[in-house]
Amino acid sequence: xxxxxxxxxxxxxxxxxxxxxxxxxxxxxxxxxxxxxxxxxxxxxxxxxxxxxxxxxxxxxxxxxxxxxxxxxxxxxxxxxxxxxxxxxxxxxxxxxxxxxxxxxxxxxxxxxxxxxxxxxxxxxxxxxxxxxxxxxxxxxxxxxxxxxxxxxxxxxxxxxxxxxxxxxxxxxxxxxxxxxxxxxxxxxxxxxxxxxxxxxxxxxxxxxxxxxxxxxxxxxxxxxxxxxxxxxxxxxxxxxxxxxxxxxxxxxxxxxxxxxxxxxxxxxxxxxxxxxxxxxxxxxxxxxxxxxxxxxxxxxxxxxxxxxxxxxxxxxxxxxxxxxxxxxxxxxxxxxxxxxxxxxxxxxxxxxxxxxxxxxxxxxxxxxxxxxxxxxxxxxxxxxxxxxxxxxxxxxxxxxxxxxxxxxxxxxxxxxxxxxxxxxxxxxxxxxxxxxxxxxxxxxxxxxxxxxxxxxxxxxxxxxxxxxxxxxxxxxxxxxxxxxxxxxxxxxxxxxxxxxxxxxxxxxxxxxxxxxxxxxxxxxxxxxxxxxxxxxxxxxxxxxxxxxxxxxxxxxxxxxxxxxxxxxxxxxxxxxxxxxxxxxxxxxxxxxxxxxxxxxxxxxxxxxxxxxxxxxxxxxxxxxxxxxxxxxxxxxxxxxxxxxxxxxxxxxxxxxxxxxxxxxxxxxxxxxxxxxxxxxxxxxxxxxx
Ligand code: FUL
Numbered sequence: 033x034x035x036x037x038x039x040x041x042x043x044x045x046x047x048x049x050x051x052x053x054x055x056x057x058x059x060x061x062x063x064x065x066x067x068x069x070x071x072x073x074x075x076x077x078x079x080x081x082x083x084x085x086x087x088x089x090x091x092x093x094x095x096x097x098x099x100x101x102x103x104x105x106x107x108x109x110x111x112x113x114x115x116x117x118x119x120x121x122x123x124x125x126x127x128x129x130x131x132x133x134x135x136x137x138x139x140x141x142x143x144x145x146x147x148x149x150x151x152x153x154x155x156x157x158x159x160x161x162x163x164x165x166x167x168x169x170x171x172x173x174x175x176x177x178x179x180x181x182x183x184x185x186x187x188x189x190x191x192x193x194x195x196x197x198x199x200x201x202x203x204x205x206x207x208x209x210x211x212x213x214x215x216x217x218x219x220x221x222x223x224x225x226x227x228x229x230x231x232x233x234x235x236x237x238x239x240x241x242x243x244x245x246x247x248x249x250x251x252x253x254x255x256x257x258x259x260x261x262x263x264x265x266x267x268x269x270x271x272x273x274x275x276x277x278x279x280x281x282x283x284x285x286x287x288x289x290x291x292x293x294x295x296x297x298x299x300x301x302x303x304x305x306x307x308x309x310x311x312x313x314x315x316x317x318x319x320x321x322x323x324x325x326x327x328x329x330x331x332x333x334x335x336x337x338x339x340x341x342x343x344x345x346x347x348x349x350x351x352x353x354x355x356x357x358x359x360x361x362x363x364x365x366x367x368x369x370x371x372x373x374x375x376x377x378x379x380x381x382x383x384x385x386x387x388x389x390x391x392x393x394x395x396x397x398x399x400x401x402x403x404x405x406x407x408x409x410x411x412x413x414x415x416x417x418x419x420x421x422x423x424x425x426x427x428x429x430x431x432x433x434x435x436x437x438x439x440x441x442x443x444x445x446x447x448x449x450x451x452x453x454x455x456x457x458x459x460x461x462x463x464x465x466x467x468x469x470x471x472x473x474x475x476x477x478x479x480x481x482x483x484x485x486x487x488x489x490x491x492x493x494x495x496x497x498x499x500x501x502x503x504x505x506x507x508x509x510x511x512x513x514x515x516x517x518x519x520x521x522x523x524x525x526x527x528x529x530x531x532x533x534x535x536x537x538x539x540x541x542x543x544x545x546x547x548x549x550x551x552x553x554x555x556x557x558x559x560x561x562x563x564x565x566x567x568x569x570x571x572x573x574x575x576x577x578x579x580x581x582x583x584x585x586x587x588x589x590x591x592x593x594x595x596x597x598x599x600x601x602x603x604x605x606x607x608x609x610x611x612x613x614x615x616x617x618x619x620x621x622x623x624x625x626x627x628x629x630x631x632x633x634x635x636x637x638x639x640x641x642x643x644x645x646x647x648x649x650x651x652x653x654x655x656x657x658x659x660x661x662x663x664x665x666x667x668x669x670x671x672x673x674x675x676x677x678x679x680x681x682x683x684x685x686x687x688x689x690x691x692x693x694x695x696x697x698x699x700x701x702x703x704x705x706x707x708x709x710x711x712x713x714x715x716x717x718x719x720x721x722x
Contacts, residue, residue: 186227652713
């Protein structure tokens with residue numbers, strides 16, 4: 033009886049609750065970020081600085097055997113680094129305190145292979161200290177890259193190295209103030225100097241470093257740090273599976289805390305993962321991570337920088353953008369310039385948020401309450417959000433601008449403190465009395481930004497079509513970013529024909545062949561331009577309506593390949609290697625080492641060569657090589673040998689210079705490849721002449 037009375041009394045409350053919807057605060061859904069992860073995510077954009085002894089030997093990886101006196105920057109200035117990063121809009125800097133070479137940029141007590149044995153400041157300097165001070169001055173956070181792989185240390189591969197590694201970690205985490213992130217590279221074990229042993233040492237990167245205990249030490253020394261690790265134990269952050277500067281459009285900030293991590297999981301996260309592990313997009317402003325003079329003209333132009341921006345923290349990631357420090361100990365002017373251009377372009381693009389002056393309405397509001405209303409998503413307050421009732425996982429949100437307005441960017445943010453929820457959504461615009469679909473997308477997470485062609489519309493409808501739990505949206509933005517033209521691409525065919533193309537239909541292309549910057553008075557590109565011998569081509573795209581230029585593209589070509597021949601194969605496709613088209617490749621499948629011989633048809637003054645691996649896949653990527661030259665194709669002379677460092681993660685042009693020799697034939701001998709199979713692949717091989 034008592035039970036029945038209770039039910040009877042409770043019924044009206046229940047009915048009221050049903051009509052009113054939920055009034056309780058939404059519960060967390062699935063894994064949620066820690067305070068450290070949240071703080072880090074909000075940084076969005078920060079710098080990587082690659083600098084080591086190999087900066088001075090022009091290599092991507094130091095072998096560990098280069099003499100410490102090689103390290104000798106003449107005008108090192110950490111305040112310049114900090115100033116450039118600050119002006120670029122970055123929030124912190126991660127420095128390669130020790131890269132694979134084992135050379136330490138701070139005077140570690142545990143090795144002589146450091147700045148203390150270099151001529152820089154007579155061995156009295158400490159770059160980590162100078163950078164820590166500069167970061168403080170410029171209001172930037174400091175992070176540390178400490179390579180687990182050490183190609184110098186004699187005991188690498190044996191248990192003693194772990195003590196050495198932890199000792200160095202302790203120095204770095206106790207002597208330089210707060211460290212926001214620690215970065216443990218996935219490249220681990222291989223050939224090296226190792227105290228003079230000069231051998232190959234293999235380790236199991238999942239067990240060798242005993243990460244569990246190393247993590248305990250790190251968290252004790254720096255309780256506010258986030259750990260990035262691409263080998264073994266799951267850290268707080270994950271690699272996104274590429275160094276090319278983009279994360280998956282679908283990007284869940286989750287993984288499983290144990291078990292195998294596939295490439296797809298790195299790139300797109302794991303929808304039902306049980307641990308919060310957000311993605312960090314790491315890429316370099318130039319093709320390489322370390323400084324090479326020959327890349328001064330290869331700094332990513334503004335449109336590519338904007339792609340990095342939209343494809344990283346526009347896709348629920350963060351952007352860790354690398355500046356190589358040059359031999360003077362400075363960030364090169366070209367890199368500084370384009371990073372400042374990006375900051376200005378972003379500022380301009382996001383200057384006016386059209387959503388802020390619109391009215392917002394949602395198809396469902398949690399408990400019909402003001403606390404969760406649609407307007408919370410446009411109030412510029414990251415602590416309030418629009419929420420639906422628990423039972424509602426699909427809902428729409430409409431912005432009424434009151435009049436037709438032009439826009440081409442849409443931004444959305446979830447309130448991730450309570451987990452990542454949205455699976456699918458669409459964006460539509462009411463234009464000319466009709467709803468037009470602008471985008472049909474998947475995840476949102478911390479921040480998602482969409483780009484689409486400019487549309488003029490009076491309303492915008494954002495519809496969440498599926499979510500894992502009631503969606504919580506903390507911010508919606510709508511913007512009209514100015515047009516930025518993509519610079520043209522320049523290629524040259526085997527016979528010397530130069531082709532220039534650009535993606536923008538409204539634009540025309542102007543070019544020069546004398547190295548000067550083209551204007552609309554220069555030659556207009558209409559058809560392939562023929563050329564012989566060396567050529568320096570510069571081209572711009574020009575928008576006739578907006579009267580705007582793209583930045584200029586420059587390509588320098590060496591001698592033409594007109595009469596070149598691949599020797600010793602009847603396969604016609606072998607000519608793909610010398611056709612000037614980076615997108616066509618050729619592979620051979622013999623036992624390693626494998627040779628490819630090119631007859632240049634004339635004796636040339638050879639001073640180097642270039643190798644580009646296959647660009648549309650990762651097969652047959654050569655890691656170690658020998659390069660021979662010959663006058664007659666019979667007697668060969670070794671001109672150069674070495675490794676194509678980091679080619680697996682970063683398959684860009686590999687440039688090798690050597691002392692000038694006169695020869696007609698060249699032979700690239702592939703010693704091994706990244707996958708240890710019998711595949712040798714080539715997109716292009718070219719020579720450098722004097
Ligand atoms: C890679 C390294 O091998 C490169 O040299 C560079 O440091 C990059 C960030 O990570 O795995």
